[in-house]
Amino acid sequence: MEIAVIGAGAMGSAIAGRLVENGARVVTYLEGRSASTIQRAKAAGMEPVGLDAVAASRLILSIVPPAEAVAVAEQIAVELRRTGRRTTFMDCNAISPRTMAEVAAIFGSDCGVVLDGSIVGGPPKPGQKGPKLYVSGDEANDSGVLVEHGLQVRRIEGSIGAASALKMCYAGINKGVTGLGTAMLLAAIHSGADEALKRELQESVPDLYAKLVHGIPDMYPKAYRWVAEMEEISDFLGKDDPAALIFRGMAGLYRKMAKDREDGGLLADQLDELNSGA
Template structure:
């Protein structure tokens, strides 16, 4: 039986764990200090709570944490991995820019453990449905075959460590950047009294965009707090492009503001615009 440590049991991590467990893998995680709801979600996904020191006994360690926590996790686990006689494959699945991902790879390289750069694109897997695409890159991807055999949609990317990260940054920049752009302009139109006119023009000239905004704007609201750090990573990915970097610095500030607002006026305006877009 393949043993896989999944850190942490968030929405994506627990869903990936459930898929792997359902296909025969033993799943380890760390539950110390987690909320009752998180512990229940982990157990429902078939995850076993263990001490961090026990993670080194896994065949794989999948790091699926908020971007700001990825380096700290690798640094914290490094002594445990270094001491392990048999090294697990460390798979960093986080939304990190190329420089950050290579920094994590450098931390893990000092432990002697193999490293795979992974990028998750798509929603968490659901029972009976297709899971997200998991793009992988690195010096040796042979071990990732075992993850494919356990049900993950593993897709190799040429280019070594950083290639999967670059794909994630580029895709997320287009996808979530467009959502930020839509939110900013819908709110600006509303402040100027032109929201209805904007809706009418989009319905006539860009119906596909309007349909997309109807879906992604309300979906973004509960996730905005998680997207702030991702926008920071994308801005870092665009470090050599001042204009591009500033766009994503701004997107991060927008998402931070919306996250802090909760159910305030701006959120209500975005939801109202999306609801109007759904009506024929």
């Protein structure tokens, strides 16, 4: 069984590795990618091929940062039309239902089948079942082959957009809490209320504080990807929903944390120092 995975980041390479472990041949397209990405793909057992070979795959998974989702769809659709092939393309990215509809429109009816997928959970790890891959619009059970090769797939009712909506809601809660905690802890540090806030969180909401202690450092290397994801959530809520402004603000926060990482991590160091020994 040959499956194409576009995107050899932490999630894409780990998903590919799980498929390879369970007997699938996984191909990918690496032109223009960094040396570290190429090495990660190799370690996962992904085989680099040209776009023509990707288009020839029975199933193509797009697992890229949300800001790249439309461009990847356009690239694959152009190749499918050039070769006259048809395939099943599953967008697994953190995008809004509106963006997912744009992806589906790019493929039209002449390139094959488009499925709406969303990944909930971290990259696969040995001995663990996750993450969960939610899929909507899969009337023919084209995602069943992924189950056969080791992935945890949950088909949900609804057409294109249903799985993306689920991802927006889940990420809005999960990453929204991390962003809110980051913002308020930084505000406490800068105003001298940090140790008092830390103690109060430990006493009043210990489970929440434990989540922040783990989730905030885990966020630093991902912040640049979460910017577009927060913007997608804002788009999902719509301009008439006041809560959309919250996620525009979250995008700005994660943009600030991404820049902090590029600049040496001063804010991250302050947060880590406060939360050390928690």
